[in-house]
């Protein structure tokens with residue numbers, strides 16, 4: 001096991017109706033004005049935003065608001081948010097929504113105290129200081145409620161890039177599984193795919209014998225395989241929603257990756273798809289991740305056999321381990337298809353002829369991207385080609 005630090009300072013406020021307490025939690029961190037940041041309208045329609053405002057008002061907190069965050073959040077709204085916070089002397093940001101809203105809130109939080117262009121942080125500069133943020137989560141997916149990461153798309157050139165810093169971790173995150181019951185089945189499935197991808201990015205490692213982390217990863221994956229079809233069949237299944245919501249946090253606050261190397265190439269490769277086509281991140285991952293697996297499995301056949309047998313319940317074929325590894329990947333793709341995810345370019349709305357553009361935008365050039373298997377630009381092109389034509 002490699003040496004590690006594990007830091008997850010967020011206070012998680014979990015359960016039915018807990019958003020009515022958010023005023024009290026904001027009060028711990030804000031002495032001044034709060035910015036409530038939200039998305040395209042689901043939180044307005046459901047009445048959640050009104051309940052949040054009431055909670056803040058009841059706690060004597062003054063606030064201003066900025067809605068309109070799009071999925072795959074844009075830099076343009078971040079600039080607006082930074083300006084608004086400075087003008088109104090905002091000292092705390094409350095994100096009410098999913099990964100896109102939270103990531104936009106984090107970008108604004110980093111941008112307010114910074115004299116330069118906030119995009120510097122998405123071009124390699126480390127975030128040292130940010131306004132504190134809180135979260136009321138409405139979709140189990142990105143894990144941004146527990147992570148220090150934020151991903152933003154620059155409209156000019158459609159460049160999607162991330163940043164990460166412990167100062168961007170939320171002070172508190174309210175996780176009420178009931179809030180996710182209004183999600184369309186497609187968004188629920190996109191979220192489930194993203195959660196599983198966050199685990200797989202950490203499961204495929206070159207560090208041997210970190211049994212505890214393997215088993216934690218498998219616990220999350222097995223939970224997702226069991227619970228996702230239950231919420232697709234019955235969106236109001238609270239227990240299944242609750243398990244998924246907590247799994248989404250556990251998958252991405254860092255716990256299931258400690259003590260060993262990680263991959264993250266599927267995320268990098270996917271981000272080019274959601275940047276170019278504005279598709280849901282989870283849907284892009286459903287197309288990319290099994291294709292990446294097919295491309296790299298020979299690097300460590302036994303690790304793929306472990307996934308196949310422990311997560312998907314495949315029989316181990318000791319005479320021909322490769323067949324077990326491939327069966328595991330097929331099971332994953334079949335599972336994704338079964339919950340309504342696209343599995344190839346056509347189903348996603350991507351075009352094979354765009355592959356050279358996607359590869360170029362990823363920016364590997366003549367070098368390699370590190371990970372479980374280091375990838376050259378040609379390797380990435382090959383993964384996109386597998387994804388373009390994938391079938392069950």
Ligand code: NZQ
Pocket residue numbers: 038039040041042043069070071072073097098099100101103138139140141142143144147148149150151179180181182183184187190191194252267274281282
């Ligand atoms: O905008 P509204 O109207 O709220 O609608 C949203 C949006 O259309 C809707 N929605 C959310 N909660 C709902 C709901 N609709 C009905 N009822 C509810 N309760 O769902 C749609 C998707 O929302 P979004 O926030 O985009 O989803 P998600 O949480 O999957 O976030 C995706 C973004 O997060 C990034 C992705 O790249 C993508 O930009 N990621 C962020 C990470 C991080 N910060 O740690 C890690 C991830 O790997 C990921 O890259």
Ligand code: ZN
Pocket residue numbers: 142194197198267281
């Ligand atoms: Zn993700």
